[in-house]
Amino acid sequence: xxxxxxxxxxxxxxxxxxxxxxxxxxxxxxxxxxxxxxxxxxxxxxxxxxxxxxxxxxxxxxxxxxxxxxxxxxxxxxxxxxxxxxxxxxxxxxxxxxxxxxxxxxxxxxxxxxxxxxxxxxxxxxxxxxxxxxxxxxxxxxxxxxxxxxxxxxxxxxxxxxxxxxxxxxxxxxxxxxxxxxxxxxxxxxxxxxxxxxxxxxxxxxxxxxxxxxxxxxxxxxxxxxxxxxxxxxxxxxxxxxxxxxxxxxxxxxxxxxxxxxxxxxxxxxxxxxxxxxxxxxxxxxxxxxxxxxxxxxxxxxxxxxxxxxxxxxxxxxxxxxxxxxxxxxxxxxxxxxxxxxxxxxxxxxxxxxxxxxxxxxxxxxxxxxxxxxxxxxxxxxxxxxxxxxxxxxxxxxxxxxxxxxxxxxxxxxxxxxxxxxxxxxxxxxxxxxxxxxxxxxxx
Ligand code: GLY
Ligand code: MN
Ligand code: MN
Numbered sequence: 001x002x003x004x005x006x007x008x009x010x011x012x013x014x015x016x017x018x019x020x021x022x023x024x025x026x027x028x029x030x031x032x033x034x035x036x037x038x039x040x041x042x043x044x045x046x047x048x049x050x051x052x053x054x055x056x057x058x059x060x061x062x063x064x065x066x067x068x069x070x071x072x073x074x075x076x077x078x079x080x081x082x083x084x085x086x087x088x089x090x091x092x093x094x095x096x097x098x099x100x101x102x103x104x105x106x107x108x109x110x111x112x113x114x115x116x117x118x119x120x121x122x123x124x125x126x127x128x129x130x131x132x133x134x135x136x137x138x139x140x141x142x143x144x145x146x147x148x149x150x151x152x153x154x155x156x157x158x159x160x161x162x163x164x165x166x167x168x169x170x171x172x173x174x175x176x177x178x179x180x181x182x183x184x185x186x187x188x189x190x191x192x193x194x195x196x197x198x199x200x201x202x203x204x205x206x207x208x209x210x211x212x213x214x215x216x217x218x219x220x221x222x223x224x225x226x227x228x229x230x231x232x233x234x235x236x237x238x239x240x241x242x243x244x245x246x247x248x249x250x251x252x253x254x255x256x257x258x259x260x261x262x263x264x265x266x267x268x269x270x271x272x273x274x275x276x277x278x279x280x281x282x283x284x285x286x287x288x289x290x291x292x293x294x295x296x297x298x299x300x301x302x303x304x305x306x307x308x309x310x311x312x313x314x315x316x317x318x319x320x321x322x323x324x325x326x327x328x329x330x331x332x333x334x335x336x337x338x339x340x341x342x343x344x345x346x347x348x349x350x351x352x353x354x355x356x357x358x359x360x361x362x363x364x365x366x367x368x369x370x371x372x373x374x375x376x377x378x379x380x381x382x383x384x385x386x387x388x389x390x391x392x393x394x395x396x397x398x399x400x401x402x403x404x405x406x407x408x409x410x411x412x413x414x415x416x417x418x419x420x421x422x423x424x425x426x427x428x429x430x431x432x433x434x435x436x437x438x439x440x441x442x443x444x
Contacts, residue, residue, distance in 0.1 A: 010065070010098065012108065013273060017186040018063035019081075019110040021179060022071075025061060025172075026079040032133030034073040034172055037144055041067045051233065056365035057137070057176050059274050064109055066099060068117045072127055075135075080112045082127075087116040124151045129163040135172035173370070180364055181371035182385035187275065187364065188418060191387060192427050194231065194272035195279070195416050199431035201225035202266060202281045205240075206432070206441040210286050211260040215240040218266070219254050226270040235276030236367045238268035242285065246410025247395040249357060261287045265410050269367070276367040278389050279428050280414035281438075288443045289435060292405045296394055299331035301433060303392045304413045307359055311390070311417055311424040316379035321359035324392040328355050332394075337402060354396055360389040363416055386419045387427070 025034070038058040044050045054065050062071050062083065070084040088101030106114035115123060128134065128151055136148055148169070155165035183191065201222040209218050219240040226234060241251040242258045246265035258264065264285050269277035282297065284290070289297055306327045307320040329351040332338040337354060338345045345351055362369035364387060372380055393412030396402060416427040432438050 013063035014186045015063050015109050017184060018061060021184075022061050022073065022081055023079075024179065025176060026073050026075055026081070028175055029073075029075050029135050029172070030133075031131075032075050032135055032166065032168075032170075033127055033131045034075060034135040035070060035127075035148075036061065036072075036136060036172060037070045037141070038064070038067060040141070040143070054274070056180075056274070056370070057173055060176065060180055060365060062109060064100075064105065065274075070117065070120055074127060074131075081110075083109060083111045083114040084117045084120045084123075085114065087118065125155060125158075125163075128152070128166060129155055129158075131166055132164075133168040133170060134166035135170050135175070137173050138169055138171045140173070177370040177372065180369065181362065182383060183364065183387055183418070184385070188385070188387075190273045190275045191277070191364070191416065191418070194235075194270055194275050194277035195427035196430055197226060197229045197231050197272060198269040198277035198279045199428050200229065201268060201270065202279055202431050203441060205264075205266055205268075206281070206283045206438060207444075209258055209264055209283075209442070211258055213258045215242055215245070215254040215256050215258065215264075218258070218264070219268075222266065222268050229270075231270030231272040233271050235269045235271040235278065239266065239280075240268070241265045241410065244397070244408035244410070246282065246412075247397050247408060248410075249395070258285050260285055261290060263293055263409060263411065265412055267412065267414065269416075274365055276363060276365070276369075277416055277428065278363055278367050278391075278414060279416070279431055280391055280393070280412040281431060281433065282411040282413065283438045283442050286442060288439045293409055293411075294435060295335060296396065296406065296409050297411055297435060299328065299335070300392055300394055300411045300413050301435075302331065303327035304390055304415070304433075307390045307392060308415070308417060308424065308426065311382060311388075311419060313381075313383055313419060313421065315382050317373055317382060317388075318379040320390060324359040325351065325355070328392060328394065335406075337396070337406065353399070353401075354394045355392065356395070357391075357393070360391050360414075363387045363389050382419045384419050384421045388417055388419070390415050390417055 039055040042050050068086050072082040074080045085105050086099050102114035152165045204221050204225045205218050208221050219238050237252050239251050240254045242264045243262040245251050262285050265282045267280040269279050303324045307323050329345045338350050362371045391414030395410045396406045398407040418425045
């Protein structure tokens with residue numbers, strides 16, 4: 001039997017959900033032309049490429065994962081949704097794998113029209129001519145900025161023929177950010193699954209971490225759990241930090257040996273169907289918590305639970321950071337790590353010796369997801385459908401003003417939280433974090 005082309009080897013996203021987002025965007029943009037490219041491929045060394053990751057904005061609006069693609073929407077009463085993508089190429093597909101090609105992509109991804117990416121240059125003048133507003137990313141990619149300027153200038157050059165070039169450039173990401181901030185049911189379902197897989201990975205790490213292993217071997221176990229469960233990569237570089245390495249906030253070396261009784265801080269989340277999970281857990285390696293470790297752990301946990309408790313619609317985003325600071329600062333005073341009244345410790349920010357980052361961020365297609373935190377000088381108010389992380393921590397480096405038994409204790413506890421109509425739901429709730437539940441895994 002003759003087969004004309006390779007079968008479609010990719011799992012499809014919920015294409016209807018992506019098309020619906022495009023339609024919503026077209027409606028809210030109003031007039032003009034929307035143009036949005038996906039990410040370029042990049043080499044890591046010589047001719048080896050980084051694993052390709054599509055642009056999150058582009059994916060949000062298309063569900064399309066191939067490089068060399070642009071989405072265009074001609075706005076107005078009857079918007080046209082157009083995809084530019086790589087042409088079918090049986091020679092290239094033998095080497096690099098399947099491509100949809102414009103004809104199949106148009107049908108499968110629900111576009112009105114689709115063309116080869118090589119036609120973009122010649123079709124741009126007709127798309128852009130006489131359109132007043134151009135909605136496109138500005139300042140995201142120098143090559144794209146240059147193309148935009150070149151296309152606008154090429155239309156300007158034809159002014160005497162009666163065509164006009166766009167007079168207004170608007171960064172379309174601003175509008176998409178507001179959409180991405182409120183997750184729809186399709187997104188929430190994926191993020192809950194990503195949370196569960198990531199939670200399973202942390203449990204695996206708690207059980208498996210033993211003296212004599214190296215941090216990278218625990219990292220490998222985490223990746224093993226991600227990949228065998230269908231999440232083909234981590235959403236960001238996993239932090240797998242034993243002992244004092246836990247006090248390096250963005251520790252990525254992951255090469256030190258594990259010592260019994262040291263704490264291990266793991267900040268790792270999978271990327272599932274392009275959505276990130278982001279979990280941190282801290283546990284004693286193959287043992288129970290020591291007294292000082294437990295004191296600090298219980299304090300971080302208390303602050304994390306207090307943060308989660310305040311998360312509900314109507315609460316300003318920055319509120320839970322304030323809660324984290326309140327609880328941690330009081331605890332640091334109780335542990336005699338900070339001196340003075342609570343008001344003084346907060347006003348002078350002396351707690352920052354031990355807690356120097358914010359309590360969390362939006363989460364979604366990007367681990368630090370799109371979306372404003374402030375609007376008109378005010379903290380954005382939480383709404384149902386938003387997903388954020390809650391991740392207070394304490395990092396106690398050796399210092400003259402710190403009793404030795406606290407040295408090198410670094411603890412962060414991070415969960416992913418969905419704001420619901422009535423409050424919130426912790427998407428990563430299956431990941432143990434009470435002292436008893438953790439010790440049952442590490443000292444069992
Ligand atoms: N893993 C990145 C973060 O926690 O923000
Ligand atoms: Mn985070
Ligand atoms: Mn994290």
